[in-house]
Amino acid sequence: MKKNQLELLKELMEVSFCLVESNLYLDTHPTDDRAIRLHNSYSKRYKELVDAYQKQFGPLMYTQMSRCPWQYIESPWPWNIDYSRL
DSSP: OOHHHHHHHHHHHHHHHHHHHHHHHHHHOTTOHHHHHHHHHHHHHHHHHHHHHHHHHOOSSTTSOOOTTTSGGGSOOGGGSOGGGO
């Protein structure tokens, strides 16, 4: 796995965590404008990261489009990633 690929995956995991947490907060504080803006900025960054990853390394999820041959199986499986290098 390339270093840039690991870095993108790490940032994707970080931003994904922030999205989950902000979602949980907004479930109980739906009128917090600052939290909504923060969530939206994480959402935008997440989309940018997914697009950048897929452009370089192929689909992240089976739900995304693929060229032939099926690219999804070419990505490392989560248990094959050496997370200690992150």
